[in-house]
Amino acid sequence: MKIRRLGRDARGQALVEFALLLPVLLLLVLGIVELGRAWNLAQMMSDVAREGARRAVIADPTITEQSVKDFMAGKLETAGVPAGAMTIDFSKAGANWHSAGDQVATIRIPYQWMFFGRAFPTITLTSSFTMRME
Numbered sequence: 001m002k003i004r005r006l007g008r009d010a011r012g013q014a015l016v017e018f019a020l021l022l023p024v025l026l027l028l029v030l031g032i033v034e035l036g037r038a039w040n041l042a043q044m045m046s047d048v049a050r051e052g053a054r055r056a057v058i059a060d061p062t063i064t065e066q067s068v069k070d071f072m073a074g075k076l077e078t079a080g081v082p083a084g085a086m087t088i089d090f091s092k093a094g095a096n097w098h099s100a101g102d103q104v105a106t107i108r109i110p111y112q113w114m115f116f117g118r119a120f121p122t123i124t125l126t127s128s129f130t131m132r133m134e
Helices: 002-008 013-057 065-078
Strands: 087-090 101-115 118-133
Touching (some): 013 065, 013 101, 013 118, 065 087, 065 101
Antiparallel strands (some): 087 101, 101 118
16 A cells, blocks of 8 residues: 555656756756847847948048947947957048948957856857948
8 A cells, every 4th residue: 555655656756857957948048048149239230330331321521430430339339349349340441431332331249158157169240231332
């Protein structure tokens, strides 16, 4: 009689299964959150590259390369990207800043994956946008 009762008693089974699956579930959730952060940064970089390219092709002699870079850096800093980490380049710079043709604005930001306080390999997120100067 006592042996049958022990065979049907499974109160600790759910606790053991939960303890085994909890680390896997936590890693999965943290991975999704980290991927979401990287995706959000990539989308924001795309928007800033588009805005910067648009400002660069406006036929206004008061708009300089440096003013557009400062505008783009300000937008990125608002999103929490440190100024020293980003690289902003234009396909036309210096003397041919307002010449006809395509202007390409490119942003590069090194992104370091962080899990449990450990840094994983750094990847570089890059976004570029091309706009025609007419």
